[in-house]
Amino acid sequence: MRKLLPVETFEAIKPRLKEFKLTFYLLNRNRLTMIAVITVFLLVLIAILAPLIVPYKEHVISGTNPQEKLLPPSQEHLFGTDELGRDIFSRVIYGTRISLETALAAVGLALLIGVPLGAIAGATGGVVDEVIMRITDIFLSFPPLLLAILIAAFLGPSLTNAMLAIAVAWWPWYTRLIRGQAVSMRERQFVRAARAIGTPHFKIVFGHIVPNTIAPVIVQASMDLGGVILTAASLSFLGLGAQPPTPEWGLMVSTSRNYFLNAWWYSIFPGLAIFITVLVFNLVGDGLREVLDPRTRKY
C-alpha cells in the first residue's frame, strides 16, 4: 500500500522547489527568453490542436485540388497553395505536430539508450566502463548529421527511420554526460550505505544513481530539441525522412525546389516554420544555460 508523501520527503524536495522557482524567476527577467518560452507553449498548443484549427483538413494528407494549384497567398489561402492545389497554411500547421512528435520521440529514445548505458558505465567502473565509453567515443567521432544521414540511408527512407537515425546519432552525448555524474555518485555516502545493506547493484544504479543524476541530462535534452528538429527536417529535405504526402516541413521545402522560382510562398513558409521553431527552442536552451551556469548567473 502506498501512503501519501511523508513530511520528510516534502522537506527533502523543498530546496529543489526553491531552486526551480529561482530558475523560473531568472528566466522571466530575460525578456527574449520569456518570449521564446511562451512561443514554445504556443507551438505545443498548435501541435495538439492541429486537427481542429486547420482550415482545409482534407488538404493535409492526400486531398488535391488541381484547379487551384500554385496560387499566391490570399484571404482563402493564407500561405498560398502548392503544386497539387493544397492549402500550404493547413499543411504547415499540421507539420508542427509532426516535427514536435519526431523530435520528442528521437530525444526520448536517445535518452532511453544513453542514460542506462552511461549510468551503468559510471557506477560500475572497470572493464564495463572502458568498453561502453570506447564505443561511445566511436559514435561521437562521427559528425552527427553524417551519422544520421548514413543510418537513415541504410534503413530506408521513412519518418520512423529518420527518428531512429537521430536517436542513434544523439545517445552518446547523454551517455557521456550521465557517466560523469554517475562516477561522482559512486562513492557518495548514500550509495555506500545502500551497498552496505546489500542492495543489488542493478537497484543501486537505477534506484539511487539515475534519479540523482538525471536532472542535467534532462536539461541538456531539452536544449537539444531545436537541433533535433533541424536535423529531422534536413533528413526529410534530403529525401531520407518523411515521404510524400506527409506534411513535413523539410519535405515541403524539398518539393518546393521545382516550383519556388515562380512560387516563392511554397518554400518560404515551411522554411520559416522550421526556423521559428528551432529558434525558440534554442533561445530557451540558451536562456536556461545562462541561468543554470553559476558563472553567468546574474542575481
Add this chain to the structure above:
Amino acid sequence: MPSARVERKPKMLKFILKRLALGVLVILGVVIVTFIMTRVVPSNPAAQWVGPRATPEQIQAAKRELGLDQPLYIQLGIYIKNLFTGNLGKSLKTHQPVIEELKNYLPATIELVLLSTVIAALIGLPLGVISAKKKDRWLDHFSRFFSVGAVSLPTFWVGLFLQLIFYRWLGVLPLGGELSTNIKLFYQVPHVTGFLLLDSLITGNMVIFKDALLHFILPGITVALYPIGLVARMTRSALLEILGEDYIRAARSYGLPESTVLWSYALKNSLGPTITVLTLSIGYTLTNTFLIEAIFSWPGIGSYIATSILSLDYPAIMGVTIFAALAYVVLNLIADIIIALDPRVRL
C-alpha cells in the same frame, strides 16, 4: 620563463603522439561501424555492379570478383588492409576507384568550406567584440539574437531564399554551379591545384576568376552563416570574462585608449576559445555542405554522397564517411593543440 618553455616541448610532442594514436583507433572504429552498417542493409552489391540485365552467372562472377563470397570478417580485413594503401574500392555505379572520384570532388568542397570559414571569422569576430563592449545594449541583444538565429536557420532553406532574392528577383547572381556554361565552353579552365578560385588567380585568368567568384557568393554566405553565429557568441562570452580581469583594469588605469585595451589586450587572450570553436565548426560545416551543395549544384563531395546514397553505392558512401571522420578527428586534434599551446593549460 624560458626554462618552462623548454620543458614543455617534449611533453607537447608526447601529447600530440598520444592523441594521434587515439585518432587512428577512432578512425578504425568508424571504419568498422560503417562497414557493418553497409552490410546489414538488404541490398545486392554484386547485382548492382553488373547492372540490371545480368545473368545469375555474371552476378556470381561479380561476387567473386568483389570478394563478397568471403566471410564478413575477411572482407573487413581486406578493406582495412586496402585502406592503408589508399585504396577505397571501386564505385558500384561508375566502376571508378572511389579515391579518384573523391580527388575530383574534394577541392570544390574544401574551397567552399575554408573560404566560408575565413569569411565567418572576419565577420563573427568584430560582431562578438562589439557585442561584448555594448553588453546588454540593443546591439548586444541584436547580436545574441543573430547568433542564436544563425545556428537555428535551416541552411537548405537559406540557400533557396538567397537564390530567390539574388537570382530570381534581383537577377544579379547566378543560380548555381561553379562556373557559367558559356565560360566553360569558350575558355580553357585552369587546373593546377583543383581549387578553381585559386587556380584562375595564379594563372591570371581574370574572366574565369570573376565568374567563379560570382558563383561562390551565394553558397559561401549560406555556409558561413552558422560559423558566424558561433564565433560571435564565443568571442563575446570569452571577452566578457577577460574584461573583468585585473590586468585589464590595470591597463585602463594607465590611461590606455579603450580601443587598444579591447582590440589588443583583451581580444588576444580571448582568441583561444574562438579559434577552437572555429576549427571544430569546420567539421560541422563539412557535413552541412551535403545539404547546400545539392541546392547550388556545387560539384563537391556533398553532391557526390547525395547521389551515392540514392543508389546505395556503399564503397562511395564509405569513402566519404571515412574522409569526413578523418577530417573530424584531425580538426579535433588541431583544436586540442591550440588549447594546449596556451601556457596556462597544464598538459
